[in-house]
Amino acid sequence: MIDGHVHLENGDLSVEYAMQFVEAAAAKGIDTLQILDHTHRFIEFSPMYDGVRNASPLQAQWLSKKIKDHLSDYHRLIDEMKQIKLPVRVLFGLEVCYTPEAEPFLKEILSQFPYDFLVGSIHSIDGILYDMPFSRELLWDVQEADAIYQRYYTLLEQVITSGLFTQVAHPDTIKLFNIYPSYDLHPTFERLAKLAAAHHVKMENNTGCHYRYHTEDIGLSDAFITALVKEDASIITASDAHYPDHVGNYIREATQRIEEIRDQISSHS
Numbered sequence: 001m002i003d004g005h006v007h008l009e010n011g012d013l014s015v016e017y018a019m020q021f022v023e024a025a026a027a028k029g030i031d032t033l034q035i036l037d038h039t040h041r042f043i044e045f046s047p048m049y050d051g052v053r054n055a056s057p058l059q060a061q062w063l064s065k066k067i068k069d070h071l072s073d074y075h076r077l078i079d080e081m082k083q084i085k086l087p088v089r090v091l092f093g094l095e096v097c098y099t100p101e102a103e104p105f106l107k108e109i110l111s112q113f114p115y116d117f118l119v120g121s122i123h124s125i126d127g128i129l130y131d132m133p134f135s136r137e138l139l140w141d142v143q144e145a146d147a148i149y150q151r152y153y154t155l156l157e158q159v160i161t162s163g164l165f166t167q168v169a170h171p172d173t174i175k176l177f178n179i180y181p182s183y184d185l186h187p188t189f190e191r192l193a194k195l196a197a198a199h200h201v202k203m204e205n206n207t208g209c210h211y212r213y214h215t216e217d218i219g220l221s222d223a224f225i226t227a228l229v230k231e232d233a234s235i236i237t238a239s240d241a242h243y244p245d246h247v248g249n250y251i252r253e254a255t256q257r258i259e260e261i262r263d264q265i266s267s268h269s
């Protein structure tokens, strides 16, 4: 089993802290663990958050608490971890908050570092974060759900086609507050699945929304998984753990759901 997305962000960038994640993975039967942190942890990425910062003082305040370390500290940790014999396969990357405006900046900065993997994610809709306690006031109460979903999925297409990433973070977390659009999402899932297959990016079946926001789906919706399987797009399971205790959360169930859907599809074809 793979846990393709766990964060060190609530601890320091030390071997001791990272090892808590590795040991939790080993204990839960995870054989590949992908460790990452958000670009908003690192001072070097600060310029690309001007849009988020300027959109609301609430967001500026949130960001000022998040940005705290230098990338060189993360790279030192990676070097140290690569010297140690670990009980599971461990890869290191970044979760990059993508915006179209940041593309030239990202091309330049990301090409300098040989990460094992790079995850592109959408956390904001034109500068407004959609998954914060204050997001209702700033976004969901202001814009129609249909418009939010349409923009989210347009941005997600750009994540896939940008050529910057090997993996796409939680491609349907926009459902986290259980607010759904009035239109049918099947064509959207099919288009994204085709693009993911064509651009060879892994789509996350991310369980974070289930245990943090209590969405009914354990990860992606069945409709989204079905589209990915039919298009032969690659899917990676991910817990989005922000603490060692959450490593591997619902990965077994998420893996099983993909297999069940795969079986259903192959028995009908």
Ligand SMILES: [Zn+2]
Pocket: 095, 121, 123, 169, 170
């Ligand atoms: Zn994320």
Ligand SMILES: [Zn+2]
Pocket: 005, 007, 095, 169, 240
């Ligand atoms: Zn994450």
